[in-house]
Amino acid sequence: MASVQVEAATKDYQLGKTTVPALRGVSLAVESGEFMAVAGPSGSGKSTLLNLIGCLDHPTSGRVVIAGQDVAALDDDALSDLRARTLGFIFQTFNLIPVLSALENVEFPLLLRGGPHGGRERARRALDEVGLAGFERHRPDELSGGQRQRVAVARALVTDPVIVLADEPTANLDSATGESLLELMLEINRRDKTTFIFSTHDPRVMERAQRVVRLVDGKLAA
Amino acid sequence: MRLLLTLALRNLFRHKRRTALTASALVLGIALMVLGRAWTAAMETAVVEPARSGTLGHVEVFAKDAAADEGGSVSFIMPQNNYRLIPDPPALIERVLRAEPRLAAGLARLMVGALLSNGDASMEVVLIGIDPKARAAVYPAVELRAGRHFVAGEKGILLNRGVAKRLGATVGSTLVALGNTADGRLAAVKLTVTGLWVVKGLEAYEWGACYTDIAAVQELMDVGDGAGVLVFRQRDLEAPVAPIAASVNAAFARDGVPAVAYTWEEMGGPFIGGMLVTRFIARIMDFVMAIIVAAGVMNTALMSVFERTREVGTLRAVGARRSRILAIFLLEAVFLGVAGAAGGALAGAGLILFFGRAGIPAFSEAQRYSYGGDYLYPTLHWGDVTVVPAMMVVICLLAAFGPALMAARMRPAESLRYV
Ligand SMILES: Nc1ncnc2c1ncn2[C@@H]1O[C@H](COP(=O)(O)OP(=O)(O)O)[C@@H](O)[C@H]1O
Ligand SMILES: [Mg+2]
Numbered sequence: 001m002a003s004v005q006v007e008a009a010t011k012d013y014q015l016g017k018t019t020v021p022a023l024r025g026v027s028l029a030v031e032s033g034e035f036m037a038v039a040g041p042s043g044s045g046k047s048t049l050l051n052l053i054g055c056l057d058h059p060t061s062g063r064v065v066i067a068g069q070d071v072a073a074l075d076d077d078a079l080s081d082l083r084a085r086t087l088g089f090i091f092q093t094f095n096l097i098p099v100l101s102a103l104e105n106v107e108f109p110l111l112l113r114g115g116p117h118g119g120r121e122r123a124r125r126a127l128d129e130v131g132l133a134g135f136e137r138h139r140p141d142e143l144s145g146g147q148r149q150r151v152a153v154a155r156a157l158v159t160d161p162v163i164v165l166a167d168e169p170t171a172n173l174d175s176a177t178g179e180s181l182l183e184l185m186l187e188i189n190r191r192d193k194t195t196f197i198f199s200t201h202d203p204r205v206m207e208r209a210q211r212v213v214r215l216v217d218g219k220l221a222a
Numbered sequence: 223m224r225l226l227l228t229l230a231l232r233n234l235f236r237h238k239r240r241t242a243l244t245a246s247a248l249v250l251g252i253a254l255m256v257l258g259r260a261w262t263a264a265m266e267t268a269v270v271e272p273a274r275s276g277t278l279g280h281v282e283v284f285a286k287d288a289a290a291d292e293g294g295s296v297s298f299i300m301p302q303n304n305y306r307l308i309p310d311p312p313a314l315i316e317r318v319l320r321a322e323p324r325l326a327a328g329l330a331r332l333m334v335g336a337l338l339s340n341g342d343a344s345m346e347v348v349l350i351g352i353d354p355k356a357r358a359a360v361y362p363a364v365e366l367r368a369g370r371h372f373v374a375g376e377k378g379i380l381l382n383r384g385v386a387k388r389l390g391a392t393v394g395s396t397l398v399a400l401g402n403t404a405d406g407r408l409a410a411v412k413l414t415v416t417g418l419w420v421v422k423g424l425e426a427y428e429w430g431a432c433y434t435d436i437a438a439v440q441e442l443m444d445v446g447d448g449a450g451v452l453v454f455r456q457r458d459l460e461a462p463v464a465p466i467a468a469s470v471n472a473a474f475a476r477d478g479v480p481a482v483a484y485t486w487e488e489m490g491g492p493f494i495g496g497m498l499v500t501r502f503i504a505r506i507m508d509f510v511m512a513i514i515v516a517a518g519v520m521n522t523a524l525m526s527v528f529e530r531t532r533e534v535g536t537l538r539a540v541g542a543r544r545s546r547i548l549a550i551f552l553l554e555a556v557f558l559g560v561a562g563a564a565g566g567a568l569a570g571a572g573l574i575l576f577f578g579r580a581g582i583p584a585f586s587e588a589q590r591y592s593y594g595g596d597y598l599y600p601t602l603h604w605g606d607v608t609v610v611p612a613m614m615v616v617i618c619l620l621a622a623f624g625p626a627l628m629a630a631r632m633r634p635a636e637s638l639r640y641v
Contacts, residue, residue: 057635084541095536099232
């Protein structure tokens, strides 16, 4: 079953009086368990596409279906809940909450969902899994870039999401660190069958993907 | 919830300088507002309380259309030479007290302008004729510097220091009051000085007023047993007076009694005028202060929303609903407000205690009037140190609401792009 379906999605941004067409009719199906790269040069619309899939933005036209649910039918709270339960995010700039420790950052999405206790333990295990046991109490600014991105990975995975969206996750890391982060993501993908959709413009990163879709000027290239 | 608290607190501590600055503005503003309240309250009690217990009373009853023959509106401090008087005051006092148990006692009073002389010395005075039997119950603030209070039947008079000096009179002197009867004839009455009066707190108001027996004034004016006004004192001094006067008026209307009850607030004249002005100015100052503080808090909240726009995007991406974002920023403002309020309440209480001891000096004659003396001594009341700070917490919340709402309504994709 396709975990993500994008149908003829377009996205126009309004910049003053000019309309910037960031996506011009993108159709895409991502199967459950895929490890997929969205490739393309800067400005080609990768972030825009990932934002649509991540329910962070609405398409100007077209449809986005996540785990069988047409997201246009959901209100803002329902979309938030969908993100909390079904999606995980990894950002190019890590985006950790600076005032929270590594452990608290990872625990955060669990607390947002409420529900059963033991979030702290789960967060600890997630940190352990990304190789950061012992760094629980460190604040983000006490961690290296690679470590921060690993915290972000732990945060994205702690809720057992169906789909993890990663917008250029290695762009701010040196190549060795980027490599090991990719390894980590691959390992999780193989083990838990978590769908990974990540964008990149780095050919070496594309190589590791199971499937690569190329975006050029807001359109999928054949 | 624990999470939101942690986040709010840590974010406040993250910008120590900014937080400290806003908090101290809050502390200062609130402390000044708290002190201001105690200050105006002290001014009110310094002047109004003695006035209520020495001249105004709480409720005053006049004959219907009492001043119809001279301009229309009654005045509590003007001589009542041409007033339509209340016949048989004891009966009406009795009736009012029966109708309104919240009033403790009533006193018949008749006031007239007269020329008072002691041998060759003479001066214009106002004779305040009161029923000596009711004086203690209604005018407890009238105290003596010398001598004793007059009793019924002796036509005694109490002078204030100024009048006594001008007339060269002392306790025991016999004076002659010259005035007009109600129908315009010249008349005179002999009065014996039994004491020198003072109302503590109203020294500055010692105009040529002399308390004397109402019987002497009635004789001078040749008006039988008529009274210009009946003055009533409340049982519970803190209770609001307006409902009491209203119920007295309702009783008058019901029984067809041609009389009107006024509250001391309506009749307060110079005492109340100054107080209202002070109250009004204090309100404006409070308002200005609240606006300044609100602007500071709003500015702080706006800054924290702007610099954390991307963080908002991240929180939304991770699954936080709009309401959470709203709560995060509101909580920050509330923490700030509570800290500022607590500090302000303490600092304000400290200032009140300090000035309560040292006294706030009067710098002008006008201030001496509103302070009822050379120094004003504010007192600490729970209401003053809690109401203002609590209100300011609410104001902080309101001030932060706009920025917080702005953060909550940002579109996640947009906030994530923000640098
Ligand atoms: N919020 C926005 N407002 C205006 N233009 C935007 C906005 N977001 C993206 N764009 C434009 O849309 C195009 C695609 O952007 P983006 O999806 O960020 O590309 P990529 O991630 O591949 O670099 C670019 O031309 C970019 O300038
Ligand atoms: Mg991008």
